[in-house]
Amino acid sequence: MEEALKKAWQDLPAGKTSPAALRGMIHRHPARRAMRRQMILEIVLLAVFLFVYYDFFDGDRRPWGANALLVAAVAWVIVHNVAGWVYSRQALQGDHLQEMLRRHVTGMRRFAILSVISRVGMLASLLVFFSYGMAWSAWKGWLLAATCLVVLMQLTWLGSIWQRRIRNISRVLEA
Template sequence: MELADLRSTWNSVNTTVKTAEEIRLMLKENNHPVLKGIRKQLWIEIMGWSIFLLVYYTMFDGDQKPLLINLALVAAVLFSLLHNLMGYGLAKHLKTEGEVKQTLEHYLLKVKVYAIVSVVSRILLWTGFLLFFTYNIRFTSSKYVLLAVVLIILTVQLSLLGRMWMMRLRKLRDAVKNLQQPRPEK
């Protein structure tokens, strides 16, 4: 495509023109579309987990299980909620001042930490659930098979989660690396 064709195509694209004030308003937390979605998901999860924590003790016989098993489940759920809050904070507090390369390097470091917390959070949540729901169960061969199926599903889920984070980190690392290399002149 020639430069003239590219310019013509660029100029023919219909875009809505935003004023600086409209853009500023969009970037505020309450109007930012991505943050709105994250916040909505966060509130749904907080409400869901809160309801679960209110009813698990009686509905799932938490009163018949040792205190440590109950604490493990509650801690796992709370750590999962903390992980979600950490993700919201990561999206909300993006550093945009300074050079792009430094900003991306800083963001890459934060995303690496968040990726580790994400995987650990999932492991802790499932460990808490398995400890709580398998405590005091008399295992038969069919229950062992069911437990094996659940463990296989969890392993697959964790490997997919880990692979997803590795791909995201690789893309971000490549973006930082591409900024470091000078582009060849034409």
């Protein structure tokens, strides 16, 4: 994204591009479209999960609290993604390119932090839901530890993706 924004900036004819045109270029950038596509995919998949989890994963055999925790956590991720999608669809506001990007970076940082936190909550609720009533053994303990390690790696990966996105936009501000 950084290189594309720099190239777009350098290719602009001097004095011919309005702030509105610059906002439009940033709004239609492929990285923003990819983020929106990812959010839509997650929303659809999580909504399908919510519709089928009770029957497919024996929600009737789990206590009300485990079901409520799972539904609340998954619904929170869906609401967070919908809010992110709406935010990403909004045109950037302002007359100065650097100020627009600075505000966008601040918003992305907030969204990234909430994104990682909401996924931690969702994964914890999934763990509670699926492990409720389970007879624990040493093997299942090791399996749980391995699962936690994989989840930690995925969350680290998600955090690094957001850091890279934010860093790319921030570099444009520094240039």
